[in-house]
Amino acid sequence: MRRLLAVHAHPDDESSKGAATLARYAAEGADVTVVSCTGGESGSVLNERFELGHRAARDMTGVRRLEMAAAQAALGIGHAWLGYVDSGMPDEGEPLRALSFATIPLEISGRPLVRLIRRLMPQVVVTYDQTGGYPHPDHIRCHEVTMWAVEHAAAGLPELGEPWEVQKLYFDRSMSGARLHALLTALEATSPDDDRLPFMREWAERLGTRGDTMTTRIDVGAHLDARDVALRAHASQVDPESRFFFWPNELLRQVWPTDDYELVRSRVQGEPQEDDLFAGVEED
Structure with missing residues (x-):
């Protein structure tokens, strides 16, 4: 077990x-x-x-x-x-x-x-x-x-x-710089006029190389929807329009699953x- x-x-x-x-x-x-x-x-x-x-x-x-x-x-x-x-x-x-x-x-x-x-x-x-x-x-x-x-x-x-x-x-x-940069690059390519981009660029710069010591990557593409349901369950803390939901799950599955x-x-x-x-x- x-x-x-x-x-x-x-x-x-x-x-x-x-x-x-x-x-x-x-x-x-x-x-x-x-x-x-x-x-x-x-x-x-x-x-x-x-x-x-x-x-x-x-x-x-x-x-x-x-x-x-x-x-x-x-x-x-x-x-x-x-x-x-x-x-x-x-x-x-x-x-x-x-x-x-x-x-x-x-x-x-x-x-x-x-x-x-x-x-x-x-x-x-x-x-x-x-x-x-x-x-x-x-x-x-x-x-x-x-x-x-x-x-x-x-x-x-x-x-x-x-x-x-x-x-x-x-x-x-x-929450790594590599992940955020990869997602930002994908968003810039697919939606160059997205009004979230300025904030995301600033966030990516702030993170820099944070998280570059990762050793283990777990494929969770099939379970992102369950994560979202759990996040929304904490309704006093999590705005459904917040940064937690910036990235569509389909984009996450393609770029950083x-x-x-x-x-x-x-x-x-x-x-x-x-x-x-x-x-x-x-x-x-």
């Missing part, structure tokens, strides 16, 4: 980063689980078209739990809450929310993830790199917690269950470039 665990900071992150990969492996029969480290309760409504703003004002936690359940169903995956409070994104010089995820010592906040890894026994874990993908304190902490938990799940802490060694650990690299990753830790033999997160993995 193949088992994949993806560790994310907030509900909606799993749908904007590698969701089609999750849908593909789940459809192929793998046991796929997403962990949301926080409940996203410190977030604001980011979608001006969101119809339940009055409800979010009263109960953002409840709204985001319902959205996560809908996204989970769209992807066909399992889900677990790590149980921490969203730290928010305070202005420079402002403190983080008291007792939130990023404020809790790593040796405490990592323990529930150790227990979960030992219970689920994933061969493969996916998370963010040390930058968090962007500098939200919960994304950075998510990276730190995942690295700590993968290490400590393999040995010690007997009160948290039987040891389990993850065979492969990946960082998400789907993959989710991309960097293999950063492996206990198995493999090739320098892969097309499968489970390449070389010993299944049980």
Whole structure:
């Protein structure tokens, strides 16, 4: 049985980063689980078209739990809450929310993830790199917690269950300069008057060579629609006219039909470039 665990900071992150990969492996029969480290309760409504703003004002936690359940169903995956409070994104010089995820010592906040890894026994874990993908304190902490938990799940802490060694650990690299430049070139060729092009050129320049350390490209062309359904399920956060949907899926399938990753830790033999997160993995 193949088992994949993806560790994310907030509900909606799993749908904007590698969701089609999750849908593909789940459809192929793998046991796929997403962990949301926080409940996203410190977030604001980011979608001006969101119809339940009055409800979010009263109960953002409840709204985001319902959205996560809908996204989970769209992807066909399992889900677990790590149980921490969203730290928010305070202005420079402002403190983080008291007792939130990023404020809790790593040796405490990592323990529930150790227990979960030992219970689920994933061969493969996916998370963010040390930058968090962007500098939200919960994304950075998510990276730190995942690295700590993968290490400590393999040995010690007997009160948290039987040891389990993850065979492969990946960082998400789907937002890469190479991908954006390829899509931009295709859009310029097919739609030279598209009013999105100036923004996309600026975005491509800003990304530069970001993500050029990718080692693994997963063909997800058949699962992009499931990703879109999952993204739209997070209606408080995702505007259906936002940049998440800039690229028609048909264009993605022709130009860049993959989710991309960097293999950063492996206990198995493999090739320098892969097309499968489970390449070389010993299944049980």
